[in-house]
Amino acid sequence: MPRKKKIEMDIVNPNAAGIDVGSKSHFVAVGQALDDVKEFGVYAEDLVELCKWLLSYGVSTVAMESTGDYWQNLYVELQKHGLEVILCNGKFTKHAKGKKTDVKDSRWIQQLHSLRLLSGSFLPDQTTEILRTYCRQRANWIDLASSASHKMQKYLKLLHFRLDVVVN
Known part of the structure; x- marks a missing residue:
């Protein structure tokens, strides 16, 4: 062999x-x-x-x-x-x-x-990282607001308050 x-x-x-x-x-x-x-x-x-x-x-x-x-x-x-x-x-x-x-x-x-066989990952500069953090936080707040709104609508329906019908 x-x-x-x-x-x-x-x-x-x-x-x-x-x-x-x-x-x-x-x-x-x-x-x-x-x-x-x-x-x-x-x-x-x-x-x-x-x-x-x-x-x-x-x-x-x-x-x-x-x-x-x-x-x-x-x-x-x-x-x-x-x-x-x-x-x-x-x-x-x-x-x-x-x-x-x-x-x-x-x-x-x-x-x-x-042996220089490794390449580095992308890391943004500090300004870009701050901007990305603000954008992520804004998206999180929008998701939380949307979720809270849906929950309120669901509970109001369970209590027979149909605001969605009245508004339309």
């Missing part, structure tokens, strides 16, 4: 880190050795410590998955510390073989990022 050839790719981005984002902790890899992975908490002081740790290793760019809302505070803190952040869709960072662990995931994201 012929042996499969292992394809070696050159590291294009040596100052890359990978982060497996979680709800209770973040696993950060700055290389492929087990010693190159460290777990950090999710509180503000933990995120500052994480950033300082990355900078102490000379990291200039970080890739991480956009997991729920857990990535948002980390993203802001990384940018505050001058790091380039690539926010990736999880379907592009899935690792096919072996048992899934946070350490393996962070190392896999770091490896893909060091």
Whole structure:
């Protein structure tokens, strides 16, 4: 049976880190050795410590998955510390073989990022994000008003008050 050839790719981005984002902790890899992975908490002081740790290793760019809302505070803190952040869709960072662990995931994201195989998701600028938030809130208020109006009409019908007939 012929042996499969292992394809070696050159590291294009040596100052890359990978982060497996979680709800209770973040696993950060700055290389492929087990010693190159460290777990950090999710509180503000933990995120500052994480950033300082990355900078102490000379990291200039970080890739991480956009997991729920857990990535948002980390993203802001990384940018505050001058790091380039690539926010990736999880379907592009899935690792096919072996048992899934946070350490393996962070190392896999770091490896893909060091080879420049990850592309970032679209993130709007601050003005666009504010406008989108206002538009979403307005749509929510309109839905709530509509729902309340329908409920009032329903209950009035149950009480034999037919305002819809009187108005027409």
